Amino acid sequence: MKISFSKNDLTIVIFGLAIRTGIALVSNHPYDTAQFAIAQRLFFQYGIVELKYFPTLPLLYYVQLPFYSIYTLLQILGLSDYQEPFRSIPMIEGVFLKLPLMLSDVGGFWVIRTLTQKRVSAMLYFFNPFVIYLSSAWGMYDTLMVFPLLAGFLLLQKYGTTRASVAFVFSGMVKLLGFIPFSFLVVESLLRKRFKDARFQILSGAIVAGAIMLPVVFVGGIQVFLVGFLLRFVGLGDSVQGYYNYNPLGILLAGSRSGAASPSIIPGVGLQAVALFLFLAYLIETRHFRAISLTVVAKWVLIGAILLNIFAPKGEVEWLSWVIPLGIVYGFLSNRTGLQYFTFVYGTTAAFVAMLYTQGTGYLLGIGLDFLPAFQAITNGLEVYALTTLGLLLLALAYTLYRPVKFRYEIIGAVVLIYLQAYFWFGLVGVRL
Numbered sequence: 001m002k003i004s005f006s007k008n009d010l011t012i013v014i015f016g017l018a019i020r021t022g023i024a025l026v027s028n029h030p031y032d033t034a035q036f037a038i039a040q041r042l043f044f045q046y047g048i049v050e051l052k053y054f055p056t057l058p059l060l061y062y063v064q065l066p067f068y069s070i071y072t073l074l075q076i077l078g079l080s081d082y083q084e085p086f087r088s089i090p091m092i093e094g095v096f097l098k099l100p101l102m103l104s105d106v107g108g109f110w111v112i113r114t115l116t117q118k119r120v121s122a123m124l125y126f127f128n129p130f131v132i133y134l135s136s137a138w139g140m141y142d143t144l145m146v147f148p149l150l151a152g153f154l155l156l157q158k159y160g161t162t163r164a165s166v167a168f169v170f171s172g173m174v175k176l177l178g179f180i181p182f183s184f185l186v187v188e189s190l191l192r193k194r195f196k197d198a199r200f201q202i203l204s205g206a207i208v209a210g211a212i213m214l215p216v217v218f219v220g221g222i223q224v225f226l227v228g229f230l231l232r233f234v235g236l237g238d239s240v241q242g243y244y245n246y247n248p249l250g251i252l253l254a255g256s257r258s259g260a261a262s263p264s265i266i267p268g269v270g271l272q273a274v275a276l277f278l279f280l281a282y283l284i285e286t287r288h289f290r291a292i293s294l295t296v297v298a299k300w301v302l303i304g305a306i307l308l309n310i311f312a313p314k315g316e317v318e319w320l321s322w323v324i325p326l327g328i329v330y331g332f333l334s335n336r337t338g339l340q341y342f343t344f345v346y347g348t349t350a351a352f353v354a355m356l357y358t359q360g361t362g363y364l365l366g367i368g369l370d371f372l373p374a375f376q377a378i379t380n381g382l383e384v385y386a387l388t389t390l391g392l393l394l395l396a397l398a399y400t401l402y403r404p405v406k407f408r409y410e411i412i413g414a415v416v417l418i419y420l421q422a423y424f425w426f427g428l429v430g431v432r433l
Helices: 007-026 032-046 059-076 091-116 119-126 129-138 142-159 161-172 176-191 195-218 222-233 248-254 269-286 294-311 317-333 337-359 361-365 381-401 410-428
Strands: none
Touching: 007 091, 007 119, 007 129, 032 059, 032 091, 059 091, 059 142, 091 119, 091 129, 091 142, 091 317, 119 317, 119 337, 129 142, 129 317, 129 337, 142 161, 142 176, 142 294, 142 317, 161 176, 161 195, 176 195, 176 269, 176 294, 195 222, 248 294, 248 381, 269 294, 294 317, 294 381, 317 337, 317 381, 337 361, 337 381, 337 410, 381 410
16 A cells, blocks of 8 residues: 655645644643643553553553653753643643544544545545644544554555454544444344454454553553443443533533433433444445445445434444544545535534633633623523534434535535524524423
8 A cells, every 4th residue: 555645645644734733732621631741651651551540441551651751851951931820731641641532633634534535525524623622722632543443444555454353443442433334344244154254353452452551451541441331331330420421412401511411311322322323224225236335335334423422322422533533434435425514514613612601711711801892791601502413413414315516615604604593593582392
């Protein structure tokens, strides 16, 4: 596989990294980024491997270690870092914690560029405001999941299922979405009686997952991990720990931020229903294909990402970002240019409402004042976020299922109208569902 950047591509990457670095210097999530910083400090200052209470899958911890070691070396050589008032961590430290996430953005740019052979498609991802917001301002690690996920699509196109399966497992060990395409490949190998491929996929997946999780077992953190991570994903045993539920449908049905009711009557039923639907739909669509179709895999992973955002018992803000790269890839494979361009409107709007109504601009910047206070200072802001993002997700689903159509600028007006209606009824009028 040829791995190369043209001069124009390199210029784009340097410019994009410069933007991200500037944002990373002056912003971070006071809780999430601080948790990652504490884990790294414990290792480099006291030799303690903090995986027992690490708040996510440990692959992020491993990836941050080499980058933070550079920061530690610079400190030994006399680096004087600056910590702004009200910030939880110093400025340069925050950049090094986010550096693997920002480089994952570069990886996503390269994969989309290679897969589609179109620079515009890659730029729609690399310069998407929501992607930049997550990796550079907030410091969330979803782009670290997206990079191997996209690499899996590329490997599936170039080499078939075996190498792609390994990439999907690495993706799933950052965020569980990566196990959806991995499961597709394993089930299809079994149904096509390609047992050798299935054995390799299952064995390699078990080896990768086992190697990543083994240190967690050694430090005695497996029970905490199961309760705090896996059960949280399916909506069990979590509300007492104070996690918020940002599932848009759950917010609109419950009207409550903490422990909002799931759209499922029984926790986990929504997730199980989504999983069953995905597998049945995927298998029905592939029954006429002699080989695994990348287009079909990308389509149902995209639909799965949309449905998880709507129906999962416990939703997260950052999950909205999954639709962006998947929409670009599937839009290219299915000639849905409208879907590719819509992802930019989708990401811009998602970044706007997420920043205003879930985290707050002042919260991320470490200051007491917020930008756009007229928009942000409303009582039912979370409902505004929920209705707007639900509208975005439904539009993304329509673009995915409807025949290929070109992007029309009227869709920008429709998205703005959805937000303004939500702002008027929930924010100004004060309607509560």
